[in-house]
Amino acid sequence: MSKLPPVSRLIDRRFQEDIDRVLIAIKNLVDRNLPAPAKNIPGYQPFLLVIAYATKNTFDAIRYLIADSGDDYKRKLEFGLTVSPLIRFLIDLLITIIVIRQKPRQYVKRYHWSGWRELKESLERLKGELGAARKFSKQIKQQEENLEYLRKTYKINRKLAANPVAIPYWPYLGQVLKPKSGIKLRPRKFLEYLNTWFYSELSQEAHISGAGMVRMYSKLLIETTDADRERILTIVKSNNGIMTITLVLAIATEINDIGKFDRTVKLLYLWKILVTEWTDAKRLFDRRYKRMLKRRGP
Secondary structure (H helix, E strand, O other), X not given: OOOOOOOOOXXXXXXXXXXXXXXXXXXXXXXXXXXXXXXXXXXXXXXXXXXXXXXXXXXXHHHHHXXXXXXXXXXXXXXXXXXXXXXXXXXXXXXXXXXXXXXXXXXXXXXXXXXXXXXXXXXXXXXXXXXXXXXXXXXXXHHHHHHHHHHHHOOOOHHHHOOHHHXXXXXXXXXXXXXXXXXXXXXXXXXXXXHHHHHHHHHHHHOOOHHHHHXXXXXXXXXXXXXHHHHHHHHHHHHHHHHHHHHHHHHXXXXXXXXXXXXXXXXXXXXXXXXXXXXXXXXXXXXXXXXXXXXXXX
């Protein structure tokens, strides 16, 4: 199993193995022991389960790309520059779970309906391709069957299904923060903090804006010694690693709180180690997770 590069004597192999165990435990608890109030909300359990799977999978992928271990001779220090979109994906997961848990019965429905609309639009684009009826007939048929299954699962009536533009898209963070989004935000200041200090910068890199291009790849063009260049890339890799850990712990803490699971003591232990190593982790912890874990603590 790939390990993130150590950023201190505290963020070591054992620390990362503890995170792995917590993620696996929370995934299993969502699958098998989600309490009735949450489990009885249509679509909420599979939503949380997908979040848990996606978090663990993304964590593993980032660790592989920026690991220090020499099990793959093709791995390069430069790979540490490529993980910004994956880190932004973790922020998207965190934002989505924070928003939906405010009114899960209402927002889970809106989330799934929006997903159905996007799948429907994707199918219509495929069917509009020249010669699609001949070249993609099996794929089209399968997607139509899947859409009908999801329509019934999500309880979308036929009239609305025939007019999918009437289904609103699920808003991204910038839209969520606007008053017209229709989403009520109790943790608005926390989400604004995420947007200002994490999401915006990573979005620039993910979308290769001018600022993102300069911030990411100027590090490859710096005219300096090989040793200096390696030092800079190592710092980038370590920073991305600790940012990843912070977001993974935040998502795990949200799910643990929703499910009223028993991983509070372990999560608090991991946070207390992490906040000594990274100021931004402490800011996230103090703004939301310190209170949350105290509420669920022994």
